[in-house]
Amino acid sequence: MSPERVLFAFVIVLALTLNVGFVVGDLRDPTQHNVYELFGAIAVSLVATVMKFGDRSPLGSTMLATSLVADLQLIASAATWGLLASGGETLTSGQSATVVSLAIGALVANVVSVVLLVIEVASLRR
Amino acid sequence: MSPASGARSRHGAFILLRRLRHPLVLLIVVYAVAVAGFTLVPGVDPGGRPWRMSFLHAFYFVSFLGTTIGLGEIPYPFSDAQRMWATVSIYATVIAWLYAIGALFAVLQDPLFRRLLHESTVDRMVRRLREPFFLLCGYDDAGHRVARELTEDGIRVVVIDIEPARVDAADVDDHRVPVPALLGDASDPKSMTLAGLTHPHCVGVLALTGSDAINTKIALTARLLNPDLPVLCAAHDHAWHPRMATAGADHLINPYDTFAERVAISLRTPSLHVIYEALTTQAGTAAAEPLRLPRGRWVLCGWGPFARTLRRQLERLEIETTAVGTELDDSCDASNSVRGDPSDATVLREADIEHADAIVACTEVDIDNLAIVLTAKGIRKELFVVARQNQRRNSMVFRAAPTDLVMLSGYVIAGEVLRNVRAPLLSAFLRRARDHDEAWAAALLARLRESVGAEVLESWSMSLVPAAMPAACAALARGEPLSLRRLMTRPDGSARMVRAVPLMLQRGNERQMLPSIDAPLVEGDQLLFCGRALARSRMRGFALTRALAHVAVVDAAIALEDAP
Numbered sequence: 001m002s003p004e005r006v007l008f009a010f011v012i013v014l015a016l017t018l019n020v021g022f023v024v025g026d027l028r029d030p031t032q033h034n035v036y037e038l039f040g041a042i043a044v045s046l047v048a049t050v051m052k053f054g055d056r057s058p059l060g061s062t063m064l065a066t067s068l069v070a071d072l073q074l075i076a077s078a079a080t081w082g083l084l085a086s087g088g089e090t091l092t093s094g095q096s097a098t099v100v101s102l103a104i105g106a107l108v109a110n111v112v113s114v115v116l117l118v119i120e121v122a123s124l125r126r
Numbered sequence: 127m128s129p130a131s132g133a134r135s136r137h138g139a140f141i142l143l144r145r146l147r148h149p150l151v152l153l154i155v156v157y158a159v160a161v162a163g164f165t166l167v168p169g170v171d172p173g174g175r176p177w178r179m180s181f182l183h184a185f186y187f188v189s190f191l192g193t194t195i196g197l198g199e200i201p202y203p204f205s206d207a208q209r210m211w212a213t214v215s216i217y218a219t220v221i222a223w224l225y226a227i228g229a230l231f232a233v234l235q236d237p238l239f240r241r242l243l244h245e246s247t248v249d250r251m252v253r254r255l256r257e258p259f260f261l262l263c264g265y266d267d268a269g270h271r272v273a274r275e276l277t278e279d280g281i282r283v284v285v286i287d288i289e290p291a292r293v294d295a296a297d298v299d300d301h302r303v304p305v306p307a308l309l310g311d312a313s314d315p316k317s318m319t320l321a322g323l324t325h326p327h328c329v330g331v332l333a334l335t336g337s338d339a340i341n342t343k344i345a346l347t348a349r350l351l352n353p354d355l356p357v358l359c360a361a362h363d364h365a366w367h368p369r370m371a372t373a374g375a376d377h378l379i380n381p382y383d384t385f386a387e388r389v390a391i392s393l394r395t396p397s398l399h400v401i402y403e404a405l406t407t408q409a410g411t412a413a414a415e416p417l418r419l420p421r422g423r424w425v426l427c428g429w430g431p432f433a434r435t436l437r438r439q440l441e442r443l444e445i446e447t448t449a450v451g452t453e454l455d456d457s458c459d460a461s462n463s464v465r466g467d468p469s470d471a472t473v474l475r476e477a478d479i480e481h482a483d484a485i486v487a488c489t490e491v492d493i494d495n496l497a498i499v500l501t502a503k504g505i506r507k508e509l510f511v512v513a514r515q516n517q518r519r520n521s522m523v524f525r526a527a528p529t530d531l532v533m534l535s536g537y538v539i540a541g542e543v544l545r546n547v548r549a550p551l552l553s554a555f556l557r558r559a560r561d562h563d564e565a566w567a568a569a570l571l572a573r574l575r576e577s578v579g580a581e582v583l584e585s586w587s588m589s590l591v592p593a594a595m596p597a598a599c600a601a602l603a604r605g606e607p608l609s610l611r612r613l614m615t616r617p618d619g620s621a622r623m624v625r626a627v628p629l630m631l632q633r634g635n636e637r638q639m640l641p642s643i644d645a646p647l648v649e650g651d652q653l654l655f656c657g658r659a660l661a662r663s664r665m666r667g668f669a670l671t672r673a674l675a676h677v678a679v680v681d682a683a684i685a686l687e688d689a690p
Contacts, residue, residue: 036162039181043158050151054144082182 008051012063012117015044015070016110023103028093033100035081042074045106048113059120066112073106138242145233149226156222160188160215169205177202187212192219244309245320248284251306252322257282260547261321261328263312263344264335265292267518267536268360270299272332272543277301279548286312286321287335313343315351324352332543333359333375338366342373349374358546360539363431377553379542381535382432389512389531390439391560392417398559398567401574404583405552405656406545412574412583417531420510421445422483427468427498429454432488432514432533448477451489469497474505484510488533492520496527503528551587551654555630558639570627570640577625578657585629585656588613588669590649595669602649610643610653617668624664626657 018041025032049071052064081099084091091099164184171177179187183201190197191212204212233239259282262269273283273296285296285307296307310317312335322328331348333341341359348357359375361367362382370378392399396416404410424440426433429451437447449463450473466473468489479485485502487495495513502509515524515534524532545552559567574583592599602608610631614623631641632652638645647653655665 035181036165039158039162039165043154046154047151050147050154053147053150054140056140078181082180085180086182088180 009117009121011044011048011051012110012113015041015048015067016107016114018044019070019074019103019107019110023100023107027097027100030091030093030096030099033096038074038078038081038103041103041106042071042078045070045074045110059116063113063116066109066116070106070109070113073102073109077102077106138239138246141236141239141242142233145236145239146226146229149222149229153222153226156218157188157192160191160211160219161185163211163215164188164208167205167207167211169202169208171202179208188215188219191215192223241309248306248308249320251304252284252320252325255282255284255306255322255325255327258327258329259284259322259325261286261318261323261331263287263318263331263333263341264360265289265296265307266334266336267534268334268539268543269332270295270518271537271540272334272547273301273305274299275540275544276547277303277305281547284308284322286310286317288312313340313347315347318344318347319351323348323355328352328355330547331355331357332547333357334539334543335360336362338363338370342366342370342375345370345375346373358543360543362535364435377546379539379546380435381533381538381542382435384538384542385432385533385535386436386439387560389419389436390443393419393421393440393443393445395560395562395564395567397564397571398562401559401567401571402556404574405556405585406541410583411580412571412578413580420483423448423478423481424484424486425450425474425477425479425482425502426486426488427451427474428487428489428494428514429458429463430488430490433486434458436486436488448482450474450477469494469501471501471505474498474502479505479509482506482509484512486512486514488512488514490516492516492524496523499527499529549585549587549654551630551632551652552585554632554637555639555654558630558637562639574627574656577627581658583656584659584662585654586662586666588653588655588665590647590651590653592649598647598669599649602647608647609645610641610647613647613653613668614643614665616664624657624661626655626661626665628653628655630654 018037022033022037022041045067049064049067052060052067055061055064077099080102081091084095084099161181161184164179164187165181166178169177169179187200199208260276262273262283262285265273265285265287269285269287273285276283280303282303283305285293285305287293287296287307287309288311290309293307293309296305299305306321308317308321310320312318312333323331331344333344335341335344338361341361345357345359348355356376357374358377358379359370361370361378361380364380367378367380388399388402391402396418400412400414400416403414404412423446425448426437427450429449433449433451434457437449440447447462449458450466450468451458451463452465452467454460454463454465464473464477466476468474468487479502485498487498487502489495489498492515495515499511499513503511511529512531512533513524513527513529515521515532518534518536521534588594590598590602598608598613610628611623614626614628616622616624628641628643629639630653631638631645632654633648633650655662
């Protein structure tokens with residue numbers, strides 16, 4: 001067990017948990033989705049991406065790819081929210097569904113990341 | 127793309143990303159904290175109502191904060207709490223940026239990263255080559271000259287050398303076409319592959335490094351990785367010749383042998399030496415006067431492979447020699463040799479320099495050679511002086527010294543390489559010409575002088591194949607007789623012939639010296655001509671674009687073509 005690996009797993013799992021925390025709730029109700037949670041998810045996801053830089057194993061490259069997908073989806077989600085809510089307006093239920101469903105897409109990518117992490121650890125044990 | 131080179135070029139990008147991991151994480155964290163802080167710190171709008179920044183505004187503000195220290199407080203003037211947070215954010219983001227940029231420059235300056243970048247640049251240049259090219263290993267005197275002359279002919283060259291200074295020289299030298307130069311070990315198969323050994327357009331390997339062992343390894347690598355590739359190897363020591371031949375070198379070039387043979391040729395058949403020089407040097411003409419070498423006793427100073435091979439050639443011509451050297455080994459006949467420093471006048475006198483005709487200064491140190499030359503000339507003015515020059519940078523002093531012949535092994539090697547590359551038949555011709563006597567050579571020289579005059583003599587090969595000579599091959603396919611006379615006659619009906627002399631005809635493995643111009647030709651024949659450069663371009667022009675001269679022309683009186 002190295003501190004580096006702990007940090008690595010911590011960041012990847014944190015990206016997933018924050019993402020889950022954001023999307024859980026009614027898709028159409030903007031009050032059930034916290035903007036800070038989305039912001040945290042983006043920041044942690046970006047850090048996770050950078051931490052995967054330079055890993056030359058096939059699993060590492062796949063993890064970098066899934067992480068980039070998560071970043072893209074989360075940033076799209078945040079940008080949509082920022083644009084739709086400009087001038088302090090609250091989101092309509094349809095707009096809210098768009099923002100949250102983009103984040104759900106990122107959730108799938110983050111789940112794949114964690115699965116790959118588990119596979120990597122399991123193959124190390126063997 | 128070869129797998130090895132692909133992996134290396136990706137490597138560079140990975141190193142860059144891996145080294146930038148920490149600064150990038152720091153930047154993201156600092157930005158995240160600053161942005162989150164701005165959304166949390168309370169502010170006041172112009173109406174006096176409490177107000178908090180949205181994420182969009184916060185991100186916008188932090189983005190220009192670190193890079194420009196602000197465009198002003200937007201959208202409303204900040205509260206004291208916001209100003210405090212902005213101050214903290216300014217210091218944090220500026221420090222994070224400085225760290226990131228510093229790390230980026232550190233990686234760009236990193237020797238490993240630079241080497242990988244260099245390799246991937248060369249790899250890309252080599253992979254993009256779409257014309258035939260030669261892989262040139264070693265860029266010292268010989269390699270430099272070969273590269274210069276080949277590129278002047280528009281032939282592509284890829285250079286590989288282990289010395290950074292020489293690779294830089296290859297980059298800086300003003301070549302007519304770009305020359306990719308790889309800094310790498312030519313005895314490492316990976317570097318060789320990177321430089322294009324297995325590239326489909328690679329047409330030959332020129333192993334011209336200073337080390338015989340490395341040249342042998344290059345030949346072996348080329349033979350195993352790309353068996354059809356011709357390999358030219360430079361060799362300095364005779365002990366390596368059999369090993370190089372076994373390793374798969376197609377041509378061995380030994381500068382000492384080459385030079386000693388040339389000395390022997392000019393002693394035995396002076397006219398042939400003029401032809402030889404005219405055909406093999408850049409500005410050689412048939413009008414040059416034969417070099418008159420003395421047939422009296424020669425004093426060879428500095429025992430080594432060069433003195434040994436020269437002595438053997440001279441003894442074959444029954445010319446007396448005396449060897450002088452500090453280290454005379456068993457291969458040196460003790461009866462006519464003197465042990466001692468040849469730059470010492472007393473040692474030279476002991477070698478009876480007063481009654482010798484020629485002196486050869488051939489130690490491995492240029493300064494010693496010059497000292498020998500000056501000492502010997504001081505004792506006997508009439509001496510014919512041959513000096514060996516080891517480094518090209520000493521050319522100026524050698525030109526100023528009282529020498530009759532200078533042997534720079536790099537140039538001798540380059541000359542041989544270029545001859546092999548430019549006109550492979552020429553080497554065969556020159557080898558065979560050595561078997562003929564002075565009368566034969568004098569007759570050929572007279573013929574060359576008559577047809578070419580004092581113009582620069584060029585040689586060129588032509589293959590009677592449809593791709594190179596479509597009109598001639600079509601005529602053969604129709605069953606028409608074809609002779610050299612017809613090939614050399616201008617197709618414009620003037621019945622004049624180009625000013626060129628056919629030197630050799632190769633049919634299969636059979637070679638015919640100085641073929642008759644009325645001999646019938648068949649498809650697949652290889653022809654070697656020499657003549658003026660104008661004749662060369664005319665003949666190539668006829669062969670490729672124009673129709674053949676009409677058969678009737680052959681019977682007409684032949685008038686030599688006048689000056690252009």
